[in-house]
Amino acid sequence: MAATRLSLNDVSLQGAEELAAATDGASVVTIGNVSVEVSSHARDVLRELLEQLAAGHRVDVVPVAELLSTKEAADLLHVSRPTLVKMLEEGALAYEQPGVHRRVPRAEIDRFLAGRHQRRSARPAALDAQQRANVITMREAGMTRAKVAKTFGVHPSTIRRVESAFNETA
Known part of the structure; x- marks a missing residue:
């Protein structure tokens, strides 16, 4: 399954707000005639997705594969594929190359994003x-x-x- 982007074209603001409010404290999700018990974590993720849509933001739902293509990794990092390849060659991210194509472990993307956030928050606002x-x-x-x-x-x-x-x- 490829990444899926949800937007206000998929659900109305009001509908997203109502669904997000309905998830509070719910332990069962029902769609049509199928009801499924969900964990509190799954409920919180679903509520966050709906709240983001209700706020007018797009949401990407991306399956977590162990190894990503350079295109998939670049998309997650919001960089071009050539920029990602340069980052790989400079050692900013670890990768595997089982054949001709490079594969980037998803855990490596997560590590890089966490480090990027940490580096940006540690950066001084201005020089004295x-x-x-x-x-x-x-x-x-x-x-x-x-x-x-x-x-x-x-x-x-x-x-x-x-x-x-x-x-x-x-």
């Missing part, structure tokens, strides 16, 4: 005055923008903005 002065000193000493950015844990565009602000005041 001393750090900005150090950026200029390091760049004048010939250090690359990427290396300076890595030193401070920021994106290279942040270093570019610091340089632009410095050049405007100089």
Whole structure:
């Protein structure tokens, strides 16, 4: 089964809201004449899916395969397939190559996404005055923008903005 995208074309806002409210405390889900007992975790996942739809968001339902193609992995990471291949070759993600095609373990995607979230939340919002002065000193000493950015844990565009602000005041 391929990934499935749900949107407001599939269920109305009101319908999603009503279904989400109906899942509170429910231990049985009934569709048509079939009733199935569900765990609290399954109920919570179903409610979250419905709440996201009720909020007007699209929801992707993706089966968890042990090994993913590069296209499937790229889609989950919201990057192009060539970008993913570059990430694999640089060692950002582990992969297997049983034949001609690369396969990425789903656990590796989950690990990378968790790490990305952790890296982004640890990133400072801005550089203080001393750090900005150090950026200029390091760049004048010939250090690359990427290396300076890595030193401070920021994106290279942040270093570019610091340089632009410095050049405007100089």
